[in-house]
Amino acid sequence: MKCFYAAGTEVHDPVFRLTLGNVLRNLERAERAHFLLDGLKQLGLPVSEPEAVPRAILEKVHTDRFLRFLETAWEEWQAVPGAGKEVVPNVHPLNSVSAYPEYIVGKAGWHMGDTSAPIGEHSWDAALGAASAAYSAAKTVLDGDRSTYALCRPPGHHTSADVLAGHCLLNNAAVAAETLRERHNRVAVLDIDVHHGNGTQEIFYERDDVLTCSIHATPENYYPFFVGYATETGRGAGEGFNLNLPLARSTSDDGWCAAIEQGLERIADFTPGALVVSLGLDAHENDPLQGLKITFDGFKRAGEIIGAANLPTVLVQEGGYLSPDLTTSLCSFLAGFKGQ
Structure with a gap:
């Protein structure tokens, strides 16, 4: 299995985080990648630098104004007297009628859904690196490999076409799906991150060529709170092509793996040419x-179940935070997926 990681993404090391009224150290730190790289090393999987993602692929996933914002936000922010070292929004559009702002403080509120993904000096470069890993992994599958892994940092599945959130900048899974769509009429996205893949859902919500399925902790009392319910099934042409399987937070291996099997049954009915797994x-x-x-056994079982679907598969790294268990979790999943 070929693996891709842009080492330059480590320059993105966000600091700000707001939790329950407390300003804390951000959890999406550069050292997350080291735990994941250790897992790949233990499995003997080589890691390559990715090819740069074409702008045209990003424009299929995100609006032009969002891409321009992400590229220029830090410099605009630094031009404001008294600005901090990271772009962090302090106001959001809430009215039913909203005008797109020209001032950077307003644009930050428009394009940043929460405070968990502050933009620093090197965030744009890191976002491109993560998206490039997803793009290169998908291209490798298009070239004939059965499966690939993209170590994407920062993650991406909470970012919609126009709004970033939840530690995410560019939507890497959507980049992979759009890349696979160059050759496949239908592509499925299976998101097994503990959080609902709300950004990916929104990007494809009105389409019938990309089936999205998310298995996650119930949003009743867990991020992203406002979306991720079983009643969300798509809109317009996309009606019936979005499946959410929210789980109680007490769910352990058996219930989680059963939900993954249920999601894969719907994916099998869809008959996609390829699969993207948002691997949280x-x-x-x-x-x-x-x-x-x-x-760890649950992750191994999940890998076995997804591998048994026998689809060309791009594994895109999403969440998983600062703990040595992150290394073992990745090893367990990939061992199961590869049948080891």
Whole structure:
């Protein structure tokens, strides 16, 4: 299995985080990648630098104004007297009628859905690196490899066409899906991160060529709170092509793996040419965000189940936060997926 990682993404090391009224250190730190790289090393999987993602692929996923914002926000922010070292929004559009702002403080509120993904000096370069890993992994599958892994950092599945959130900048899974669509009429996205893949859902919500399926902790009392319910099934041409399987936060291996099997049954009915897996590892019982209670064995079983679907597959790294267990979780999943 070929693996891709842009080492330059480590220059993106966000600091700001707001949790329950407390300003804390951000959890999406550069050292996350080191835990994941250790897992690849233990499995003997080589890691390559990715090819740069074409702008045309990004424009299929995101609006032009969002891409321009992400590229220029930090410099605009620094030009404001008294600005901090990171772009962090302090106001958001809430009215039913809203005008797109010209001032950077307003644009930050427009394009940033929360405070968990502050933009620093090197965030745009890191976002491009993560998207490039997803793009190169998808291209490798198009070239004939059965499966690939993209170590994407920062992650992406909370970012919609126009709004970033939840530690995410560019939507890497959507980049992979759009790349696969160059050759496949239908592509499926299976998101097993502990959080609902709300950005990916929104990007494809009105389309019938990309089936999205997310298995996650219930949003009743867990991020992203406002979306991720089973009643969300698509809109217009996309009606019936979005499946959410929210789980109680007490769910452990059996319930989680059963939900993955249910999602794969719907994917099999869809008959896609290829599969993108948003591989969050934050469902682990020891993850700092405490969403579900999945063990290392559960991750291995999940890998086996997804591997048995026997589809050309791009594995795109999403969440999984600062704990040595992150290394073992990745090893467990990939071992199961590869049949080891």
